[in-house]
Amino acid sequence: MTNHSPLSADRSFLFVLGSSRADGNTEILARAAAEALPGGIPQRWIDLNTLPLPDFQDGRHEEGDWPVSEAERTLREATMEATDIVIASPLYWYTLSAQTKRYLDYWSGWLGVPGLDFKQRMAGRTLWAVAAMADDDEAVADGMATTLNNTAAYLRMRFGGVLLGNGSRPGQVRGDERALIRAKTYFESATPRARFPHEKQTGLAERAAETVGATA
Numbered sequence: 070m071t072n073h074s075p076l077s078a079d080r081s082f083l084f085v086l087g088s089s090r091a092d093g094n095t096e097i098l099a100r101a102a103a104e105a106l107p108g109g110i111p112q113r114w115i116d117l118n119t120l121p122l123p124d125f126q127d128g129r130h131e132e133g134d135w136p137v138s139e140a141e142r143t144l145r146e147a148t149m150e151a152t153d154i155v156i157a158s159p160l161y162w163y164t165l166s167a168q169t170k171r172y173l174d175y176w177s178g179w180l181g182v183p184g185l186d187f188k189q190r191m192a193g194r195t196l197w198a199v200a201a202m203a204d205d206d207e208a209v210a211d212g213m214a215t216t217l218n219n220t221a222a223y224l225r226m227r228f229g230g231v232l233l234g235n236g237s238r239p240g241q242v243r244g245d246e247r248a249l250i251r252a253k254t255y256f257e258s259a260t261p262r263a264r265f266p267h268e269k270q271t272g273l274a275e276r277a278a279e280t281v282g283a284t285a
């Protein structure tokens with residue numbers, strides 16, 4: 070099975086907003102996509118600017134407990150409660166915004182929290198992404214897509230790809246008709262288990278070997 074569509078009632082979506090401004094294009098596009106979600110599916114929206122995390126301190130290989138701030142606790146619980154996590158980050162320097170990247174850095178800390186079982190519990194959940202960008206050439210967002218695909222692959226999550234929209238000034242994405250049309254069905258997209266490039270190659274080689282075996 071490569072996707073979850075139609076979305077079952079037990080799904081719950083966490084939208085993590087990572088722009089540096091309120092009411093920006095990324096949020097507009099994310100809300101357009103969210104409007105198409107069935108009404109019974111819970112949506113939680115967190116703006117990382119209203120729940121600021123300090124820079125991640127890497128204490129993974131040190132003894133003792135690290136203090137957990139209220140913002141971190143809220144984000145950790147929200148992340149672990151959701152079946153679907155939607156990263157809504159503008160394209161900044163061809164990748165994620167700093168706020169969004171910092172949130173993902175905390176995932177590395179959560180991987181090591183005793184008893185949390187973060188990696189096991191994230192496996193099988195779905196990562197989605199929405200991004201506004203000023204450039205007309207969507208290929209320049211490949212870096213962001215690769216980052217998120219590999220993040221999902223590491224955690225054995227599914228990945229729905231990146232919903233891209235074009236705009237620079239706030240609100241401009243409303244003029245990107247193609248993006249708004251794509252938004253309507255984005256959450257119906259196939260969500261295969263994310264694979265690292267080497268896993269895809271291995272899979273292709275295995276399938277090719279099976280085909281040869283079948284005809285031999």
Ligand SMILES: Cc1cc2nc3c(=O)[nH]c(=O)nc-3n(C[C@H](O)[C@H](O)[C@H](O)COP(=O)(O)O)c2cc1C
Pocket residue numbers: 088089090092093094095096158159160161162163164201202203204205235236237238239240
């Ligand atoms: C720090 C910064 C870096 C940016 N880097 C890129 C970029 O690499 N490529 C691009 O197409 N647009 C880039 N932009 C433009 C934004 O992606 C664009 O304005 C987008 O609409 C912002 O989304 P928002 O309204 O949700 O904040 C950048 C903007 C800022 C502020």
